[in-house]
Amino acid sequence: MSNAYLSIEDQPDRLVVNVKGQWVFDEVLALEQATATVTPKAGQFVTFQCAGLEEIDIAGAWVLYDRSEQLSQMGIKSEMTGFKAAHFKFLQNIIDTAAIRDYEEPLKTPERPNVLRETFERVGQATATHIEDLGEIAKSILDGVRKPSLMMVGETIKQVYTTGVQAIPVVMVITFLIGIVTAHQAAGQLEKFGAMVLVVDLVSISITREMGVLLAAIMVAGRSGSAFAAALGVMKLNEEVDAMRVLGLNPNQMLVIPRILGLVIALPILTIFADIAGLAGGALIAVGTLGISSLQFVERVAYSTDLVDFYVGLSKAPVFALLIAMVGTLRGMQVKSSAEELGLKTTQAVVQSIFLIIVADALFAFLFTRMGI
Amino acid sequence: METIISVENLVNRFGNQLVHDRLCLDVHRDEILGVVGGSGSGKSVLMRSILGLQKPKSGTITVLGQKIKYHQPGPSRCWGVLFQGGALLSGLTVQENVELPIALHSDMPVETRHELASLKLLMTGLSLSVADKYPSELSGGMRKRVSLARALALEPRILFLDEPTAGLDPIAATEFDELITYLHDNLDLTIMMITHDVDSLFGICDRIAVLVDGGVVVGSVDEVLEFDHPWIKSYFGVPRTQRARRSAGKS
Numbered sequence: 080m081s082n083a084y085l086s087i088e089d090q091p092d093r094l095v096v097n098v099k100g101q102w103v104f105d106e107v108l109a110l111e112q113a114t115a116t117v118t119p120k121a122g123q124f125v126t127f128q129c130a131g132l133e134e135i136d137i138a139g140a141w142v143l144y145d146r147s148e149q150l151s152q153m154g155i156k157s158e159m160t161g162f163k164a165a166h167f168k169f170l171q172n173i174i175d176t177a178a179i180r181d182y183e184e185p186l187k188t189p190e191r192p193n194v195l196r197e198t199f200e201r202v203g204q205a206t207a208t209h210i211e212d213l214g215e216i217a218k219s220i221l222d223g224v225r226k227p228s229l230m231m232v233g234e235t236i237k238q239v240y241t242t243g244v245q246a247i248p249v250v251m252v253i254t255f256l257i258g259i260v261t262a263h264q265a266a267g268q269l270e271k272f273g274a275m276v277l278v279v280d281l282v283s284i285s286i287t288r289e290m291g292v293l294l295a296a297i298m299v300a301g302r303s304g305s306a307f308a309a310a311l312g313v314m315k316l317n318e319e320v321d322a323m324r325v326l327g328l329n330p331n332q333m334l335v336i337p338r339i340l341g342l343v344i345a346l347p348i349l350t351i352f353a354d355i356a357g358l359a360g361g362a363l364i365a366v367g368t369l370g371i372s373s374l375q376f377v378e379r380v381a382y383s384t385d386l387v388d389f390y391v392g393l394s395k396a397p398v399f400a401l402l403i404a405m406v407g408t409l410r411g412m413q414v415k416s417s418a419e420e421l422g423l424k425t426t427q428a429v430v431q432s433i434f435l436i437i438v439a440d441a442l443f444a445f446l447f448t449r450m451g452i
Numbered sequence: 453m454e455t456i457i458s459v460e461n462l463v464n465r466f467g468n469q470l471v472h473d474r475l476c477l478d479v480h481r482d483e484i485l486g487v488v489g490g491s492g493s494g495k496s497v498l499m500r501s502i503l504g505l506q507k508p509k510s511g512t513i514t515v516l517g518q519k520i521k522y523h524q525p526g527p528s529r530c531w532g533v534l535f536q537g538g539a540l541l542s543g544l545t546v547q548e549n550v551e552l553p554i555a556l557h558s559d560m561p562v563e564t565r566h567e568l569a570s571l572k573l574l575m576t577g578l579s580l581s582v583a584d585k586y587p588s589e590l591s592g593g594m595r596k597r598v599s600l601a602r603a604l605a606l607e608p609r610i611l612f613l614d615e616p617t618a619g620l621d622p623i624a625a626t627e628f629d630e631l632i633t634y635l636h637d638n639l640d641l642t643i644m645m646i647t648h649d650v651d652s653l654f655g656i657c658d659r660i661a662v663l664v665d666g667g668v669v670v671g672s673v674d675e676v677l678e679f680d681h682p683w684i685k686s687y688f689g690v691p692r693t694q695r696a697r698r699s700a701g702k703s
Contacts, residue, residue, distance in 0.1 A: 103607065104558065104606060104607040105558065107558060107560040107564060107568075108558075108559055108560050108561070111560070111561070111564060136607040136639075137568070137571065137572075137575075137604075137607055137639065138568055138607055141567065141568060141571060142564075145567070165640075168637075168638050169638070169639075171638075172575070172638050172639075173571065176571055176574045176575050179574050180570075180574055180580070415588075416542075416586075416588030416589075417542035417543070417586070417587070417588045418542050418543075419542050419543040
């Protein structure tokens with residue numbers, strides 16, 4: 080038989096395979112199929128006659144070598160002859176490399192993993208490192224309070240600006256829209272009871288106690304939590320953090336504390352803006368479509384909503400800010416080696432801070448109800 | 453002599469800075485061309501232009517008869533690149549990094565691909581125990597070897613090396629030079645190599661291209677030295693280069 084790569088002469092005691100044509104990378108699939116047709120009978124000696132070879136590279140030479148190895152495993156002897164020097168060196172290369180491979184220790188088969196044990200170990204280790212990291216941050220905060228540096232103050236102000244002031248427009252727009260939606264939905268239900276004016280109570284209480292601060296916090300978690308993790312992560316990858324340590328600067332003080340402080344200052348401010356925008360959204364619907372006069376609206380807000388409600392909402396802001404900033408900076412500082420890890424940690428920062436915000440909010444609700452506020 | 457890469461009248465300009473001023477350069481088949489030049493002389497820009505990663509102001513670049521266009525697929529089957537930092541994909545293991553180009557450019561079965569990738573790793577002097585590791589777990593020298601294995605994955609005819617021995621200790625650098633010479637002799641490679649390592653320059657390069665004043669001076673060491681230019685005079689005149697040249701001459 081014969082094809083573009085080889086022709087086979089079947090003699091009584093030997094099989095002569097004339098290797099010819101292009102034995103190169105692009106032809107590997109066809110070459111493998113072709114060599115698979117070299118099927119000598121038991122006791123036959125195989126000669127690969129390679130004088131007709133036009134071109135060969137490592138991939139092609141490997142296919143040839145691989146087939147002769149397979150044959151020898153089946154107990155069939157083979158030889159390769161007639162190479163041009165320029166072609167033979169590729170085969171030689173493979174023979175050399177294969178020799179190195181034989182000397183290599185066989186890869187150890189990994190032990191069957193003990194899932195339960197590994198899970199506990201992982202959880203334990205993660206808890207330990209988190210506690211360690213948090214402890215280090217807490218210590219840095221104390222140091223910072225004892226010996227505040229001017230650089231920290233400047234950095235904190237910068238953080239208040241980027242995480243707070245710059246976020247005001249977007250936070251106001253979304254709470255305004257949520258105010259509109261709440262009022263609209265409430266109107267549909269309360270109309271049935273002829274208690275349209277209660278729309279104002281509902282909007283003003285829900286916005287000040289819950290929605291304002293929650294929306295602002297979630298927005299900031301997406302906006303700044305990710306920014307913290309990414310910025311610190313890249314600094315870690317660039318060895319900037321290491322450089323700071325070598326220079327005698329505490330990276331926690333220089334990078335982490337200003338971000339935490341900045342956000343703790345910024346989020347309450349954002350919450351106030353969020354409350355105002357949410358009420359404005361409610362007012363737009365109440366006055367615009369529900370026939371409640373603006374004076375009536377203001378009166379009703381003053382009647383239904385205490386300053387306490389406003390403080391309840393506002394008091395949660397620093398706690399949420401602390402959660403966002405801690406998670407974001409912690410995750411950023413945990414980046415060690417790769418770009419992949421940076422993406423993972425940034426995602427974790429956002430997801431976990433939003434998760435923690437909502438858990439904390441639930442705890443607050445429980446606590447305030449118990450306290451009767 | 454067959455010309456593999458031909459750069460004609462290449463002009464590159466960044467703002468006011470004219471990096472390449474009608475630069476012409478031919479790279480011949482089966483040679484190792486060492487590219488040197490002061491910092492900012494446009495060594496990397498030249499290589500990036502040839503690879504189609506940089507848009508030149510004007511000029512034509514032909515590789516293996518194919519014209520190179522900016523960000524267009526070039527003859528990527530025919531060239532391999534060793535970037536300075538290795539540029540391994542950090543999300544893939546060593547084995548996957550080497551297999552990736554093969555998977556992209558061929559329809560061969562998975563086992564064959566696997567075998568060829570292992571072969572390339574062994575050929576660059578790596579042990580197969582690194583195959584399952586991620587690039588971040590490797591040392592700088594190993595990363596370069598993996599990157600070289602990836603560059604060789606598609607049986608290229610041209611190899612571009614950007615400072616292959618930078619950041620390696622003398623033992624590793626010497627081994628890397630030997631590896632490059634071995635691969636050059638055994639795989640019919642044409643190699644263009646940016647280097648600051650004077651030992652590799654005198655030890656393994658057939659010709660030297662010196663980038664000065666937006667142009668290029670090419671030739672053997674003696675030919676380049678005949679060219680009267682202060683930078684070339686001082687580059688080849690400093691004791692460090694002299695020593696390397698003497699020791700290369702001895703061996």
